[in-house]
Amino acid sequence: MTDDLDHSLSPVLRQGLETLQGLLGPEWEVSVQPEQALPLPGPDMGYDAVLRILSHNDSRFTELLVNVREHLTPKEVAGYLSATSLLVRRISPNSQLVVFAPWISAKTQEELRQREIGYLDLTGNISLRVSRPAIVIHTEGAVRAPAAARPTSTKPLLTGPRAGRLVRLLADVRPPYRATELAKHAGLSLPYVSRLLDALEDQLLIRRDKRLVTSVDWQNLLRNRANHLDLMRQTTPQGMLAPNGVQAVLDRLVEREGFIAGNDVLVTGSYAARPVAPVAVGGQLMLYVMPHSEHVRAVRKALGLIPVPEAADVQLLQATDLSIFQRPRSYDRYRQVGLSQLVLDCLSGPGRMPAEGEMVLQTMDRDERLWRLPDLSHVPEVNLRTDLSELF
Template identity: 75%
Template sequence: MDELTPSPASVLPQGLDALQNLLGEEWEVTIQPEQTPLLHEGDKGWDAVVRITSRHDSIFTELLVDARDHITPKDVAARIGSTALLVRRVNHYTRLMVFAPWISPKTQEELRRRQIAYLDLTGNVSLRVSRPAIVIHTQGADRAPARHRPTSAKPMLTGPRAGRLVRLLVDAMPPYRATELAKYSGLSLPYVSRLLDALEDQLLIRRDGKVVTTVDWQELLRTRASHLDLMRQTNPQGLLAPNGVQPVLDRLVKRGGFIAGGEVLVTGSYAARPIAPVAVGGQLMLYVMPDPEHPRAVAKELGLVPVPEAADVLLLQAPDLSVLQRPRRFDRYWQVGLSQLVLDCLSGPGRMPAEGEKVIEFMAAEERHWRADDVARLSTDGGPGLF
């Protein structure tokens, strides 16, 4: 076993040490021999029975500890959740507790929802026992440290290819198959299949056989955005509009979103404001084509002047042409699609994440208007629109 992927056998003693340190010297944490198994031999859902005893009055409680080298929300929703339910039915005072090198925020949420205690080696801990009274809740790493990242053949939600598939899953209602998603995203079928497996592990999608039946599009956007940094991935160029931002917008409207022979779309605060006003002001962010010459040509045609600071316009180079797919017309000008707008806002600076959450609220209320009812209706040119 690679040192970067601890085995359950090594996670258990490390977790016990961490639990003992959290409880302090007034408590004793020990592994107990199992006298009467709750389940038939071979069906156990735990690795050890751990007793926590008060050194003051000898009152104790027992935990059934399931030590794992990796855990996903899907694991919790499946066998772990079933085991916890059975344990509670057999003995109301015994709790199931999961130990792992690292537990993601979404997995923690799923564990808490099912009243399952947990501890990871980065400091994420949740334990609540009524007798003796023990309540522990601490926060550790919200991203897996390198030493705790499991090796996996499944791709992550990083990079432009993942962005293409995420937007397709959000913009079109299921059902659909991996073959359809590969066709309309331009991605290889093996890549799409592996990423769908990873998304299902995180409960971001659900499938019936090979058919995607449900997409948790709100959490999918948040999860994808957590892997992004708008200001690092778009090579922004700061510019000054000598006559103010409004003439720039007027020019975009007049030219229908095409400047210097390429597409230019509004994103960020100016794109969010018509549907989710949070605050006034902010920089005008414009996506330009992923071509080194296009930003310079756009700046010249719009009369923008490069400045080292205090820019009121930012030209962002689209890291992939999929960023520019399915644009929408809001107010008077063309801007990125709603799913792309959320990704940009949630991964942007300042108040932009709050704007992104407001856009999600708007999308949830108007889902039947912006979301296509068939993936085949989506194309690189657009899709069903709101305005």
Template identity: 90%
Template sequence: MTDDHSPSPVLQQGLETLQDLLGPEWEVSVEPEPLPGPDMGWDAVLRVLARHDSRFTDLLVDVREHLTPKEVAGYLNSTAGLVRRISPNSQLVVFAPWISAKTQEELRQREIGYLDLTGNISLRVSRPAIVIHTEGDVRAPAAARSTSTKPLLTGPRAGRLVRLLADVHPPYRATELAKHAGLSLPYVSRLLDALEDQLLIGRNKKLVTSVDWQNLLRNRASHLDLMRQTTPQGMLAPNGVQAVLDRLVEHDGIIAGAKVLVTGSYAARPVAPVAVGGQLMLYVMPHSEHVRAVSKALKLIPVPEAADVQLLQAPDLSIFQRPRRYDRYRQVGLSQLVLDCLSGPGRMPAEGETVLEHMAVDEHLWRVPDLSHLPEVNLQTDQSELF
């Protein structure tokens, strides 16, 4: 809620947006008199009047600069219950500069209306009949981004923790996660706080007890762009892509002394039959000398366009952790494959969603039972345990 009774730009812009959507047959106005009693949990009351028959409804507006799914499930859910008890013909509605997709979902589940200034709007009123649902920005505009010190799901460090949370069954503590991910405890603690705010993990005090791994991977992927973050080098396979795969099988993923893993459409195909065609994408160890050595060993030719193979430099060695063997060759683990596909070009995001569906069928086939089953590795160096 706002901290004072001064006019809110968000409230004013939201009122104007709602009026424009409803049109001239409706009147939207702010009730001049506040409700009696102490702070009830909202900032203003908007009266929405149908001019043709004078029917109206009151929207109790909670104005927020930022809103998390956790706040919706907690405080706002309680406030919405209070509204239904004391004023059955009224509805709680949130106005904010921007509301994330996950937060929108939580609001809809609790029948709380919302309106953000980018065009994400959901409002359902039975009398008078009003149904509005529009979609706006899927990412926060620069002006609406939080100044919170909690880390976002960007960068290699976040990627390590996200994959660990997805790949290993809870429960576990921040200290254990920090140790296995090669990260500092303060960083892990801050990121876990942020994930809890987004309802991507559940905790009992300091113990992580549940992980919404599907939405966690989707959220992480939304911050990525595969073809920007891996310095791709397009290659032509003169003898065909199958010859490259055969050589990978022959050498068990060790080419020119460097680890190579398949990702993208070719890795999705064994678990998501919808994947067809596409370039062969291979992760190689970072640095250009590895790219040159691998391309030479696989008899690939660098080309500026029409490549059928892409060599991707791994931005972090954790990408090579927990690989899988599908078909005959080694490829990235399923969680990494989902991140790559969802953040990749063309049909790859659809392939990523299909892989997610496959993973959800039986988690026991790919999730590690607990952290004790993982070897300790030093991600600052090239360790054999990565394979």
């Protein structure tokens, strides 16, 4: 690269070239060609620069078409970039499209690899395969977007209780359905649901035919939601000791039939995962309770638990939203959280819980009919807008 040309490059392209040159080493030369080597029809050529990689050993070189993006979604890869890549190969079979960006999400990386489009982000996520001269590069960088690379968007993220309600509903009920139906059954406003569905469609976590949701990638939807959670930080856990052992606590849950209405104390975590994924062993007994000090004390007394600062074998987790208690399941006469909630709790939990969550996901994927509701008629319309603190 000449100094004049280098100053004209965008920061993302310039840093990407420096990264690539550093990986290849001094026996290779990475440069940007000033000419447009492959004119594509229309005002948008589909690329921003022609990148030449030259081997000093045998003088062989390849030219890559670089598409520079500040942000990139899986939907854009499946649509615009996929079409551009196919067009490039039709015009020049030996040419390849490569994306440079500040950061590229794991889902977007997967979509790029499936379409044999190379990529490089400034955190170190790189995938590049060239046959002549032979170049194979695959490195992993940041899993989450650095603050500087996060898009400014009015679309909501998968954070907070409201997003949790919609995520669970999408996972628990088979489509098709519309935003208006989802809003009624989740107790959310229609504008919020519409914006969140737009964001999920950008990530290819749902697919729509016009405004009708036709499919849901519920496994990755739950994984993405869990990435925004920290079970032990968000539920204000209180460590307890069970003097007579954990099994005695479970027996008391059965005797008291879950206390009020059969579901205001729910088992989650490793003990709930064990019946679904038998590989789960040991771990603390985790119980969801209502987030009120008097209720926590009542549960603690009824179950014979003693508060301890450390070495607890029972954790009382304070629910952050009433939706956590929705669609529970029964096992051995006591109540557990629904499978979708269990996955969220395990994937965002400590220790080996994330591995247990993945095992539960595998079990769920084997037969959706065993747990996923056929349509929204099986879910009552609810109003969960009341803050939990207002219930006491």
